[in-house]
Amino acid sequence: MSRPAAHDILFEPVQIGPVTAKNRFFQVPHCNGGGYRDPSAVAEMRRVKAEGGWGVIFTEQVEIHHSAEITPWIELRLWEEGDMPALARMAEAMKSHGALAGIELVHPGVNAPNLYSRAVPLAPTALPIRTFTNDPVQARAMDREDIRDLRRWHRTAVRRAKACGFDLVCLYGAHGFGIIQHFLSRATNQRGDAYGGSLENRSRLLRELVEDAREEIGDTCGISLRLSLDEVVGDLGFSNAELRDLIEMHAELPDLWDLAHGSWEECSGPSRFTGEAAQEGLVTGIRALTPKPVVGVGRFTSPDEMARQVRAGILDFIGCARPSIADPFLPKKVEEGRSDEIRECIGCNICVTGDMTASLSRCTQNPAFMEEWRRGWHPERAPARGASRNVLVVGAGPAGLEAARVLGLRGYEVALAEAGTALGGRVARECRLPGLAAWGRVRDYRAAAIGRMPNVSVYFDSALTADDVLEFGFEHVCIATGAVWRADGVARQHVVPMPVDPAMPVFTPDDAMAGRLPSGRVVVYDDDHYYMGGVMAELLVQAGCTVTLVTPAARVSDWTWNTLEQAGVHRRLAGLGVEIVLNRGVARIRADHVVTSCTYTGAEAALPADAVMMVGSRSPAGTLWPELKARQAEWAAAGIRSLRAIADAEAPGPIAWATWAGQNYARALDGEAPGDAPPFRREIAALAPPA
């Protein structure tokens, strides 16, 4: 299949200083929760992107010196020569299919609490550390000697980066994470010397660092600057207008301008609050200010939109982090005219949670992400089937769909039985809720993929019983029948059902998704803490209810802090007039009110209500799995070699857990029985010689 001519523009080579990118697909730096702890996993993840056709591939942020480090976040380090082999392995992997390998160097300045190195943090102006966690640490103001040191550390780092094999070196000053930005911004730079005051002075360090880098490595490496389109920290922040002045002032300084936005939260806007190409207004017109190429991001998943951005003269490179995670083969698919096969990012920011929790990142759409090296998973390929031939998958939610897709890819004969009349399970329902339309892509990608597979058959209206399953005689049966929300209040505050007066109408998100909505004054009791409580509050306001959200947590939708959605959720609910009651649980439910209780003191108060929306926990749906398990003695006679429940049917979790479980099931089939050892590789730090 040939691609539309309109997409050809995306495959033009573009020069970046002394090097040339083969196309306009630019994987901007992104974290992955692995960093220096899991270097081989990171290298293989980037290698797969090279195979997927990206023209430029970057590392995540790489700290250049121990005097600025962001423990407990796990990124990369180039503190000393001993860090170089890991980075060299990454550079080699990135370049394996003709991509340019880029390294993002950073001195995190006032963003570095130095919990590991215990160095006194350095900043343009003495201020408390500015991190996600409000660490009780302050930075001291840098003097001229510190600035000389910083320049020397940068020179050393760029030399080492080149020696590691990188083609591009990016100096990072965006998202509030890099010292370049701290000098540029009047919020963090209140100096009275040659490095503070006017924009020329505030950009002095940036200019010196780029000039130093050019002197060291500019003959062979492209040098880019990554800056914020608008710092969004109030009047003193580095604004979009100042950025434009800066680019005009230093139009030819770097070989490429890499433009990110505000804080990480603004830049990686979740789909719940931010659409594709959301930064267009902030970036339009900048290209006219500089002869150097410009890259920008916008959760781009549509090649039509990408081509439009280039044709309209907005961007030279299409920057992607999340779209490249969800589909490392995005460029190849566009190149080969297979755009309909793109696994589109849904903007859920589950990938971000890996970084926020210092665990390996996972992706809702691409379960192979960060499993490329650990488990040998590939986002596009799977080993041919093993000794058996056929599999029955029961339930077509994200887990069943993913299991069926990967089993189909492996060449099994797959029957996918679904009780309802549509594919998608929970995502088919949830994507109709406020702000969650993009969730539907989880179904769409898989529905299209299995639609192309002659060996996968879908049976609707097939609510299977244990007798059905035992009669069918499939060799393997995968139960992916999902979960339902509990109405009894069991979650974290209550580990046994809470006292509820039957006169009070109690609803669950399943009721709401089925169109059964309360009216009047509704208490949303959120003891789940992910997105559903906030989404229910929003839905109920839309339905005309007066909503009070009660949660034992200190923040509304507490866990969405990890997906960079939390502030947006609070803003959205406050804007809708939802009364938010924090640090209070619900002790019991009476006929016409709920009794709330303080998380800390237990002090109780009555809250009048006409109905309660219970957002607590979920239970595996139906009885199919327990019934089959109870009849295990009959499996062999029925021709069943294996039968197991996966995902929500086993233990409920987020959608990303379900797609992962589906893929894991499909890949493991006919494999060796798991032993007691971890079913994945890991790198164990080498011991230093005895002291």
Ligand code: ADP
């Ligand atoms: P998961 O997130 O684990 O994939 P979902 O709840 O999204 O789970 O999807 C489960 C799917 O299984 C739903 O579409 C539901 O209709 C279907 N299902 C539940 N019980 C049965 C059954 N006994 N037979 C066939 N399909 C079922």
Ligand code: SF4
């Ligand atoms: Fe996109 Fe979600 Fe995957 Fe991140 S986890 S890349 S936001 S689909």
